[in-house]
Amino acid sequence: MVNNGVKLWNKAKKIIPGGNQLLSKRSDQFLPDQWPSYYQKAKGINVWDMDNNRYVDMSIMGIGACTLGYADEDVNEAVEDAIENGSMCTLNCYEEVELAEKLLKIEKWGGMVRYARTGGESTSIAIRIARAATNKDKIAFCGYHGWQDWYLSSNLTSNENLTDHLLPGLNPLGVPKCLENTALPFNYNNINDLEEIITKEDDIGAIIMEPVRNFDPDSSFLKKVRKIADEIGAVLIFDEITSGWRLRVGGAHSIYGVDPDIIIFGKAMGNGHPIGAILGKEEIMETAQETFISSTFWTERVGFAAGLATINKMEITDNPKHLISAGKQITRGWESIADEHDLSLQTMGIPPLTTFQFDDDNSLKMQTLFNQEMLYRGYLASNHVYTCSHHTDQVIDEYLEAVADVFKIVACAQEQDKYNDLLHGPVISKGFKRLN
Structure with missing residues (x-):
């Protein structure tokens, strides 16, 4: 099945330098040749792509612009x-x-x-x-x-x-x-x-x-x-x-x-x-x-x-109070699940912008696999989460259940060095970084 978002992204790169206006939204940083890239509608934390697939945004939420959720x-x-x-x-x-x-x-x-x-x-x-x-x-x-x-x-x-x-x-x-x-x-x-x-x-x-x-x-x-x-x-x-x-x-x-x-x-x-x-x-x-x-x-x-x-x-x-609480809940979840699967993981960032990083020489392959498998489960996900008011306890619990499944896959790929067998496209490129 043709992914119309990928098709449009490939066209965009030919007529727009870099493909778009913002480095942080370039598809190659999330999932090359698979990322939906474009949206038709966004509401709350739900995003509908060019093929009417609905995803839950557990990633950058409009590059951190929408703490009240999309289209408040x-x-x-x-x-x-x-x-x-x-x-x-x-x-x-x-x-x-x-x-x-x-x-x-x-x-x-x-x-x-x-x-x-x-x-x-x-x-x-x-x-x-x-x-x-x-x-x-x-x-x-x-x-x-x-x-x-x-x-x-x-x-x-x-x-x-x-x-x-x-x-x-x-x-x-x-x-x-x-x-x-x-x-x-x-x-x-x-x-x-x-x-x-x-x-x-x-x-x-x-x-x-x-x-x-x-x-x-x-x-x-x-x-x-x-x-x-x-x-x-x-x-x-x-x-x-x-x-x-x-x-x-x-x-x-x-x-x-x-x-x-x-x-x-x-x-x-x-x-x-x-x-x-x-x-x-x-x-x-x-x-x-x-x-x-x-x-x-x-x-x-x-x-x-x-x-x-x-x-x-x-x-x-009191939106910031919720953003902090949600970010802490997500961070604790990442750490706990990583420990269960013997994944070495670093977490960082203020709670409303929480981040993890696989501590491994193959971290980019691991991150690509994570993004890919989360996408297949209906999530726009990366190693960053900008929290918003719609990231409720129930939403986070369901997200962490998916993370548990995917971290298990990543751990297996790490143990058996089978990334190439599991990845369905190229590895992500190194992206935008801020260290302070």
């Missing part, structure tokens, strides 16, 4: 009202002011807000504002912060600079060479790295990092970063595009008792609708008026309406 009715209603009443106009929509007030009520240390529609745009705006406020060019960074020139320029100095933050060997082709040595990496939980940078460089205008990712920060790491930023007059930026709205309503940074100068939000804030926010201290954010930051579709109404509806529902339902 309350968010949809707000978006539909925004469209019905005009999503674009000569005048500004009032919702952008309401959303700013809501964000500043949540992040009380902040004073002003700007908006964008994507994470990459938002980080670039934050970097522009920081450079403008400090009149310094260089950036110290930790973790993943997008595709733009300011970030990828790090690999002009060495194509290994982003190896521990994104992917190994990325080619900075097309990035102006004059940006060499303007973006300087340091490793998470290693304050010595950052101290070494500021010892050598006296032009650091911003320090940007994810406050938490795969591991909690050491007891004083974030406080030391905050202290260094203050001492050298750099703007401290917390990129919470991924961590925001999952551990609490707002930024995860407050859990660790450290406030930044600028925080960046995106992804889950709009439950699948494009919206990004750059929130910061008033004296820093006002600098945005002295440089040029402007774009037509940053004024479009749907993102603001979706953001308001999403945050309101998060507050009412």
Whole structure:
């Protein structure tokens, strides 16, 4: 039987560079020649492909954008009202002011807000504002912060600079060479790295990092970063595009008792609708008026309406509490089942973005086999799970029953080295990685 999703993906690769717009959704990272690739409908945690097959999403949930589940009715209603009443106009929509007030009520240390529609745009705006406020060019960074020139320029100095933050060997082709040595990496939980940078460089205008990712920060790491930023007059930026709205309503940074100068939000804030926010201290954010930051579709109404509806529902339902609980339940299940089958497994990540990795030289074959067998059982599955409100106890229990069956198959393949007999297509490619 022809898989129409595979057929369409093969066509897409011929007319769209890379096949699509986002590395993290490329089929070769999930299950080459078998992944359904395209959807007709998504609701809750259910996804229907081009052949009307229904799958339960126990993977990346729209790259972490949909913590309320796909096509949430309350968010949809707000978006539909925004469209019905005009999503674009000569005048500004009032919702952008309401959303700013809501964000500043949540992040009380902040004073002003700007908006964008994507994470990459938002980080670039934050970097522009920081450079403008400090009149310094260089950036110290930790973790993943997008595709733009300011970030990828790090690999002009060495194509290994982003190896521990994104992917190994990325080619900075097309990035102006004059940006060499303007973006300087340091490793998470290693304050010595950052101290070494500021010892050598006296032009650091911003320090940007994810406050938490795969591991909690050491007891004083974030406080030391905050202290260094203050001492050298750099703007401290917390990129919470991924961590925001999952551990609490707002930024995860407050859990660790450290406030930044600028925080960046995106992804889950709009439950699948494009919206990004750059929130910061008033004296820093006002600098945005002295440089040029402007774009037509940053004024479009749907993102603001979706953001308001999403945050309101998060507050009412205490959504982060559920995301944490579901993630812990899934992680415990992976670990317990792996122990039963003598599989060496590493788990990592904040609970709402829990991750496992087979600890074996054949880990990619093992992961491919896992993805394949879970797909056959009706699951979109990988080694990541972004949890959402529809990942109930019953859903997780049923998922873990399938995992138990599949881990048994993987363990047998490992013991007998019979991957080639069991795999029905190519092995997955190494994908996007974030280590902090």
